[in-house]
């Protein structure tokens with residue numbers, strides 16, 4: 001039952017009278033088909049207000065649709081329709097988030113959230129692309145195709161949660177999503193301005209009947225902040241420096257939500273918020289993506305030497321840390337360093353708790369070679385590599401009792417299997433534990449509660465990292481010193497059609513164009529400790545080049561040479577890539 005009093009009934013199609021239908025089965029069919037024709041009439045009526053520009057082709061990429069906001073109205077309406085169908089199919093609440101994350105303010109995008117708060121299942125990404133590209137007159141047929149293929153019971157009343165980021169285009173675009181949902185007679189709840197992970201969390205709470213938490217922003221803060229404060233009980237004598245964090249909100253939704261949340265934790269964590277959106281432009285010269293790719297501090301922040309700082313991205317599902325040393329040298333602690341900190345902390349707790357749970361760290365090809373080596377050789381942890389995109393990492397992390405997954409860019413979380421959670425709870429409830437076990441069980445239990453297991457979450461990750469550092473009495477410099485990153489460089493190359501590059505082995509090797517991988521291999525051989533790979537981006541019209549080597553000069557030179565190989569062998573457009581130095 002859809003009992004939440006805040007749910008706004010946008011539109012509801014009445015089922016036709018069934019008084020003279022003889023059998024129950026017949027009644028259901030009659031109702032379904034009558035109901036269906038009403039729904040299609042509504043869809044038809046409303047879709048003409050959200051026409052697709054003829055010929056425009058877009059694809060559901062690594063993180064949904066993303067492009068200039070002006071091209072997205074029809075996509076939003078259609079994703080409202082698709083979310084309604086997905087809800088009817090799963091008989092559960094589905095989420096739709098309007099955001100373009102770290103992309104510029106002029107862009108926007110949309111991603112769908114499945115019932116347990118995870119990214120929508122891949123086969124439905126295909127439907128999303130089909131619907132997005134159907135010409136206006138073909139839309140109904142495309143919808144009917146999905147309904148037939150998935151054998152969807154159209155009499156089920158769809159339920160959809162909608163959220164949006166702070167982009168100026170987001171309000172109107174999320175209205176288009178709501179209209180899509182209501183055209184199919186669905187119910188929707190508009191959460192308005194929320195971070196992407198907050199929406200994922202809410203969907204999971206709703207579909208677990210509150211077992212995961214309360215499906216409200218307040219419920220989210222309460223759960224996470226209470227767990228954080230309980231963790232902090234194990235941090236003795238925290239200094240003022242330890243309690244202070246400088247935060248770059250990327251001028252986005254994360255900044256607003258930090259402001260909403262911070263009073264709950266102010267006793268243990270004092271946040272200086274920069275780039276809060278009051279003056280600067282979203283993601284412009286700031287935010288997690290800028291800091292990671294440029295390997296420098298964001299503008300809008302005065303960083304004191306040694307101060308612990310972090311940056312969120314535009315929809316607050318990524319976080320990176322950094323500091324500047326006494327010589328003014330910038331040090332980045334990215335997703336790999338975060339995964340290392342968290343997995344080391346968890347491994348210690350498991351040993352103290354005497355729990356035998358299998359744990360793995362899941363990374364992508366962008367993970368720094370030093371991090372992989374440290375995790376495997378020193379920490380003796382299982383490390384798995386997947387394709388880029390959180391859905392891939394999430395999926396592999398689910399195979400373990402504890403799966404710590406992070407993309408190097410700071411997008412990640414920790415997953416605990418049901419049996420791992422049960423074991424931790426059982427240990428916590430056991431009155432015969434010695435003090436060390438009691439402490440470890442309490443820490444593990446509250447670690448589970450502070451984590452947003454549905455998706456990478458900058459706010460939740462920040463609370464967990466802050467708690468670990470405080471519990472261990474660790475400075476950001478000590479954390480950074482766990483291992484030393486190999487110097488690396490990421491570049492982008494424009495090509496006519498990036499699909500000419502096809503990859504294998506978790507994107508670490510190119511299969512096409514012919515001979516291309518041999519050229520990369522030959523270039524890599526020239527430099528010590530080098531590695532390089534190339535893949536088409538799933539969110540931008542570019543080919544990405546990654547290189548690492550023993551020195552920054554060598555990493556830069558290798559990245560440049562590989563960029564030239566892309567330009568020459570994979571149909572580069574515009575000017576040839578120039579050397580970095």
Ligand SMILES: CC(=O)N[C@H]1[C@@H](OP(=O)(O)O)O[C@H](CO)[C@@H](O)[C@@H]1O
Pocket residue numbers: 062063101366388389390407409411536537538539540544
């Ligand atoms: C190298 C890199 O950072 N790639 C990012 C970027 O994907 P691309 O497919 O590389 O454009 O955006 C994705 C969505 O945010 C994120 O999951 C991924 O890690």
Ligand SMILES: [Mg+2]
Pocket residue numbers: 101102313314315316317318
């Ligand atoms: Mg993001």
